[in-house]
Amino acid sequence: MRLINIIPGRALAAFLVLLPFALVLIAYAIGSDFRLTANPSDKLLPAPSTIGDTVVRLTTEGDRRTGDILFWLDTWASLKRLGLGIGISASLGLLFGLLIGLLPLVRSTLNQFVAVLSMIPPLALLPILFIVFGLGELSKVVLIVVGTLPFIIRDLSQRTIEIPQELLVKAQTLGASTWVIAIRVALPQIMPRLIQSVRLSLGPAWLFLIAAEAIASDAGLGYRIFLVRRYLAMDVILTYVIWITILAFLIDWALRYASRKFFPWAEEGL
């Protein structure tokens, strides 16, 4: 039988899904064990049990000075920035995507401009943002917006252009104005695409968030990682990295779920 025709059954598929995770964990455990037997005070690869203890300590014990649990404060600070940044990007992206996609006048004006803007490396703008908006929350949110907005605009305007011309003509023969076509035909059709776009933008958004937090901040997941790096606290760093991964995965899953739930007619391609 050809390899392309061998399809795993349910049990085998589940096993295969878990396999790479298990292999990485085992590899880590062995590596960590090696180093720790050679030098019990090694900090580079802390034992899985140590990481477990760190997780419990970080999530339950308050800061010695203020009594706040920094882990949750960091999480809240980062999620707030991420949510604001992505939220603003998504709203503006939707607005401009629709305008560029539907109106030839706006397309002629902005399409090339956005294409050029999207070539600017956002991190190169970070110093400017810090100078203009200060070191507070605003500059971090703006960095996420600057980093993700051009992509969302380009993606959504392209999707809007791809709406079959027949549908737009049909709507016109039913007497729809430009406004009605925008809100009743184009908008609902690109909403699932917006969710897709946001899902794809979340990776860069986390990147910009952590970069901004690493450089100037006083709370946040990225800030904490770069702070404890000075003490070689690998257990804390690993905990935070795993936590960020879980958060990113959950957000992605929630968006996919929302897309299926609210746009059941767009089943294919999700």
Add this chain to the structure above:
Amino acid sequence: MSFVTVRSVFQTYGSRPIIERVNVDVDEGEFISIVGASGCGKSTFLRLLLAQERPTRGEISIAGAPPAREPGLDRGIVFQRYSVFPHMSIRENVMAGESFRRGWGRFWGAERKAALARADETLARIGLDHVADQYPATLSGGMQQRLAIGQALVARPRVLLLDEPFGALDPGTRIAMHDFLTDLRTETGMTVFMVTHDLEEAFKLGDRVLVFDKPRWDPQDPNLNGATITYDFDARNGGIPFQTLKEETHVLEEH
């Protein structure tokens, strides 16, 4: 004056003429079938009738109105594909025929209730009431086209344009759709233009069959000349002309 008047219409894309010197008069309530080989400007002519494109020269006017600059309520259209809105349920698709002309594209309150009732009536008439809450993607090709025709008719256009509406359907469904369309037509008495590849269909449904073809053919440069209407058949009475008496005959009615 005729209902639809087409006067020496030329359409040229770049330097390439598609149709030339098209003249035709259509009376209200006539069913016009348009046939011709691929690339002979049938669909272009339909787009001109729809006002999706404007002719390079000449004018098309419907009911004596000045030539339209963009598609509007007076012209309904059913395409071969993409004629219904995939993001709306079947019922909403039918309601769109009435609600899209409103400021927000929808009805509210009591008006909405009345519109829902009317939509259900329409759905029952076109035989789609059992799937009213589903999305078009779940319908078969024939049902989707029935919905598209129903939706177009709800808007009460002066002229209905059909662009190969049954081209993608299997033969059985196609015949059922012919009956459906004939019924609707006797009910509404609408003026219809239908582009089709199927000659039998064209003669079966149409009152007149217009044939688009290139009258001149340059072997060196086949794209030099555009197409025009080369035949205009009377397709009533099974395509056999002079079957209807034009004179008043009182002889048989005398006692």
